[in-house]
Amino acid sequence: MKRRKARAAFAAYITINGLGGFQEKFISELITNDIQIYEICQGKDGFTAVIKPYSYLKTARIARKHGIRLRVAERQGFIFRLLPLRKRWGLVTGALCCCAVIVLLSQFVWRIDIIGNSEVTDTQICAVMEKNGLMPGCSRKSFDEWVCEQSAMAEIGRLSWVAVERQGSRVSVKVAETNEPEPAEIPIETPCNVISDFDGQLIYTEIYKGKLQTTVGSGIVKGQLIISGTVNDNGGHIVYVHADGLLKAECEQTEEFFLPFEQTRSVKTDEKYYSTYLMFGSFALPLPWEHYEAENMDGFTYSEDTYNVSILGADTPYRYKRGVYTRLSEKTVRYTARDIMTQLEKQKKDYEENFLSQCRILSDEREICTEENGIRMTVKYKLERNIGVKQPITVLY
Structure with a gap:
């Protein structure tokens, strides 16, 4: 009984009640006709059983033949749950x-899942995949998976292996990166000297290989030999080695920043044009009532x-993109x-972030001249910076 109930959610059964007649002959004829009947239970007034x-x-014809009144007591199964919905065409x-x-x-x-990368970013890999339609x-x-794999190997030198696997609506891009270090400017087996690339005062030395040619506290000029590879x-005997070391110096550097009082600027106007698209993946459908294309930008x-299009808080695959074309006008601003001074300070800050980020600024003396x-x-900057560039030694035999 428990087994039948466990399957009743999908399998269909009918529970019948039989009253009067010759019930033993009825059941015997059902078995003779290969009609499966289960869970026969005899009661005072009749019997209860389960059939397909x-x-x-x-079964009803055989019951009528033996004078048995047959009634359906219960219907079980998935098919009987669908019957009340057969006339609901909307569902x-x-x-x-x-x-x-x-x-x-x-x-x-x-x-798209990117798996196995550490040095190479997801953005780099996705950019290559996008070029090939993925x-x-x-x-x-x-x-094409093979084309995507070969393009990634050709364009990204750090990758040693790429596999693009398609699994339904998900694509996995599995990669492996090379473990080879970046090649040095001068091979380690090549003899070289270390010379200064800035003027300044040497304040710290740490020699890994070679011979120091000056002392800490001495002044140095650009191009001067600091660590000799001889x-x-x-x-x-005289031998030639690959000179190397860490050198720090205090250097002075002067920079000028100038801005005129009158400057020509591109200013946004109130003249705007809009273009709206309904996005479905990589497909864009322009909306005709709000669409503008500038022939000349x-x-x-x-x-x-x-923007993502959501229904009842759930995101859909559709997106809504709106572009704005704003006309610019050239204006002279005084x-x-x-x-x-505010703009000059910003110029100075940008310069320090872009060109002096590897240095330690000890002082910056400013001189303002109004023209x-x-x-x-x-x-006038006073900087603490790393100095020294390697120069190969040419050996004549």
Whole structure:
């Protein structure tokens, strides 16, 4: 009984009640006709049993033959749960549409997993895949795995192995990176000297190989030999080695920054044009009531925002992209001295971030000179920086 109930959610059964007649002959004839009957239970007024739905009509004829009144007491199974819905065409249509949408969406790639990379970024790998047609939202037939693998190997030198595996709507890009170190500017087996690449005062030395040619605290000039790769061995012979070491010096550097009072700037106007697209993966459908294309982008600036389309809080594969074309106008703006100083300070900060980030700034003395057409700021830097570049030794035999 427990086994039948466990299967009743999907298998179909009918529980029948039989009253009067010749019940023993009825059951015997059912067995003779290969009609399966289960869980026969005899009661005071009749019997209860379980049969399959497709056997009911034949069972009813045999029951009538033996004078038994047959009644259906209970119907169990998935098919009987669907029968009340057979006239609700909306549910049937919705189920068919749902299946059609699932089949349609399964023809696209919705997720790309990058596995095995550490030095090479996901962005680099995805950029190569996108060039070959592999991106979220693309068709499963729009790219070739072998082409994607070979392109990634050719364009990204750090990769030693690439495998693109397609699993339904998910694509896994498995990579392995090379363990070879980046080649040095001068091979380690090549004899070389270390010379200064800046003027300054030597404040720290750490010699790994070679012979120091000056002392800490001495002044040095650009191009001066600091670590020599020509040394004497214990036997009195001259040998050539690959000189190397860590050198630090205090250097002085002067930079000038100038900005005029009157500057021509491109200013955004209130004239704007919009272009709206409905995105489905890599496909873009322009909306005709809000679509603009600039034939010449001169005089315009373009910006765009992309939004996910969600229904009842759940994200859908659709996206909404809106681009804005804003016309620019050239205007001559006259700035005050305070505004110019603010801009000069920003120029100085940007310069330090871009060119002096590897140095330690000990001091920066500023000299401000106001001229007729602008302001000039001269900055004298005192820096602590690493110095020294390697220069191969040419040996003549």
